[in-house]
Amino acid sequence: MSARLSAIAESATLAVTAKAKALKAAGRPVIGFGAGEPDFPTPDYVVEAAVAAAKDPVNHRYSPAKGLPELREAIAAKTERDSGYQVSPDDVLVTNGGKQAVYQAFAAILDPGDEVLLPSPYWTTYPEAIALAGAKSVEVFAGADQDYLVTVDQLEAARTEHTKALLFNSPSNPTGSVYSPEQTAAIGRWAHEHGIWVITDEIYEHLVYDDAVFTPIVRAVPELAETTIVLNGVAKTYAMTGWRVGWMIGPSDVIKAATNLQSHLTSNVANVSQRAALAAVSGDLSAVAQMREAFDRRRRTMVDMLAGIDGVTVPTPRGAFYGYPSVEGVLGRTIRGRTPRTSVELAELILVEAEVAVVPGEAFGPSGYLRLSYALGDEDLAEGVRRIQELLG
Numbered sequence: 001m002s003a004r005l006s007a008i009a010e011s012a013t014l015a016v017t018a019k020a021k022a023l024k025a026a027g028r029p030v031i032g033f034g035a036g037e038p039d040f041p042t043p044d045y046v047v048e049a050a051v052a053a054a055k056d057p058v059n060h061r062y063s064p065a066k067g068l069p070e071l072r073e074a075i076a077a078k079t080e081r082d083s084g085y086q087v088s089p090d091d092v093l094v095t096n097g098g099k100q101a102v103y104q105a106f107a108a109i110l111d112p113g114d115e116v117l118l119p120s121p122y123w124t125t126y127p128e129a130i131a132l133a134g135a136k137s138v139e140v141f142a143g144a145d146q147d148y149l150v151t152v153d154q155l156e157a158a159r160t161e162h163t164k165a166l167l168f169n170s171p172s173n174p175t176g177s178v179y180s181p182e183q184t185a186a187i188g189r190w191a192h193e194h195g196i197w198v199i200t201d202e203i204y205e206h207l208v209y210d211d212a213v214f215t216p217i218v219r220a221v222p223e224l225a226e227t228t229i230v231l232n233g234v235a236k237t238y239a240m241t242g243w244r245v246g247w248m249i250g251p252s253d254v255i256k257a258a259t260n261l262q263s264h265l266t267s268n269v270a271n272v273s274q275r276a277a278l279a280a281v282s283g284d285l286s287a288v289a290q291m292r293e294a295f296d297r298r299r300r301t302m303v304d305m306l307a308g309i310d311g312v313t314v315p316t317p318r319g320a321f322y323g324y325p326s327v328e329g330v331l332g333r334t335i336r337g338r339t340p341r342t343s344v345e346l347a348e349l350i351l352v353e354a355e356v357a358v359v360p361g362e363a364f365g366p367s368g369y370l371r372l373s374y375a376l377g378d379e380d381l382a383e384g385v386r387r388i389q390e391l392l393g
Contacts, residue, residue, distance in 0.1 A: 007131065012124050012363030013371075016347075020357035031384035032357040033372040036173060036322070037241040040294075043287040046238060046279045053275035063271050065263040066255075067094025067247070071278045075232075075247055078281040082205065083216040085225075093255050094277075095262065096269050098203050098233040098246035103129045104258040105199050105229045105248055106165075110135040114164035116199075119150040120365035121324065123173045123201070135164065141365060144326040147315045148175035149183065152190045165197035168217055171204040174364045174371040175324040176299075176317020178212040181220060188221030198228040203246075204320040206237050206288045209296050212318035226251050236320075237288050238280040245269055245277040295321045298374040298381050305385040306372075309392050321375040324361075328368040330392055342367045354387040 013034055020032035041047075053059045066072065072089040079087050095101040102125055110116070112134035118126055120139040127137040140158045142150045155166065168187065170179040179187070191198050198217060205214045218225050233246030248258060268274075299316075302323050306314045311329030331340055336353055340346040343360040347370060350356050361369030374381055 004132065008128050009124075013359050016357050016359050019351075023351075023355070023357075028355055030351070030355045030357055031376075031380050031387070033374075033376065033381075033384060034357050034359050035375065036236075036373055038236065038239040038291055038321070038375050039377060040239040040291050042239050042243070042276075043280070043283075045283060046240070046276050049279035050243075050272050050276040053272045059271035059275060061271075063268045063274070065267050066259045067092065067269065068271070068274045068278065071274050071281075072247075074278050074282045075249075079230075079249065083202075084219045085216070085222065087249050088252075091249055091252055091255050093248050093259050093262065094269050094274060095233075095246045095248060096266050097244040098201070098231060098235060099125055099129075100262070100266070101231045101233070101246040101248040102126065102199075102201070103132065104261055105231060105250070105254075106130050106133040106135070107261060108229070108250075108254045108258045109197055110164060113162060115160060115162040117155055117158055117163060117166045117196075119167065119169070121148060121172075121174050121361065121369065122167070122364055123169065124363045126167055136162075138163070139365060144313050144315050144324075144369075148172065148177040148324065149179055152186050155187065155190060159194065159196075163194075163196055165199055166191050167199050167201070169201040171208060171212075171214065171319025173204065173320055174322050174359070175315075176320045176322045177315070177324075178208055178319040179215065181213065181215040184215040184217050185220040188217045188224050192221055192224050192227070195227070198224055199231065200228060201231045203231065203233055203236050205232070206285060207292055207295060207321060208319045209292075209299060210316075210318050214319070229254060234277045234280045237285075239287075239291065240276070240280065243273045243276055245273050294378075295374060298376075298378060299323070301378070301382060302372065302374050302385055305382070305389060309389055311392070321373055323372045323374060324369055325372070326369055331368065335391065343369055346370070350388060350391060354391045356384045356387050358388075 016034035020030045023030040072092040075092050076089045106129045110133040114135040118137045120141040130137045229250035234240040314325035347360040359371040
């Protein structure tokens, strides 16, 4: 085994989901809070577009590695509609899901010795993709007392002469936190002042609640356009996680380099999936509005129930579909004969004793936290959190 691949950790979120599914298949009544995917079906009009595409022989052949021209034009139009600024279709690269866009963005701009500022808690894939590019992650931690939002002062304290890029994710996976327009602009201005690249993951752009608003960092600081790579996809907005269509938008030379890589790595995204994505991004947002209403209801239920557990602190998430409670007040407490000292041990205890699967904080940064997705049915959500209440209470 190569040292590079041997160093890659398994995706913790996928591992938890797989374990929960295996236990359910064995007859255990496990409720899983691990998966980061909507529990809704893909909208009918998107599926119908895919069915039609599958019957058209033109989609049975290779297409440009960069993506179908019609889809790239639609993504450019969608960016102007939803983010408020213009991009050229030539500066759009369609990828096999958002993860490929993440990997290729880091691969396009990083060299060995470079450092990437990584606000923590972070999505589990970011540090692995940074390491594969030969660079180093520099974690900048913000806890529950900061609503998991890092400040410019924290970023400045972590900056060195080797800092090449900043990963910016709002709304956030795993915390559900959302940076305000003022916070986003301040971070963007700081990055531009110091010549730091920004890789902004905007896949949860349409899932915000209460008074939170999604603020595209390029719209907040237009001068960042030449040093920013935007990552996005159809997975979360249109319940299309299994279709595997994402994209990256950036300066022309970066997109050219990433396209060259993709031409050797995977070539084009499956044409049927691209046609489905074309229907999704060209349509309206009524489907996501319905999902957002359900997510909002579940969000409030989860927060209310978790907040009633002694030792658990949960900032109210205002985006995405995750809760990220601090369980530091629970660690060290003896529960049914066991005394968990880390959130990994607590998650294992919850799975064994309550038959509920959650993801421990170690997957996203420091120990002492759990991530629970509320992208599951209302009844399962209430029953799952009730089991946790009973166990920890």
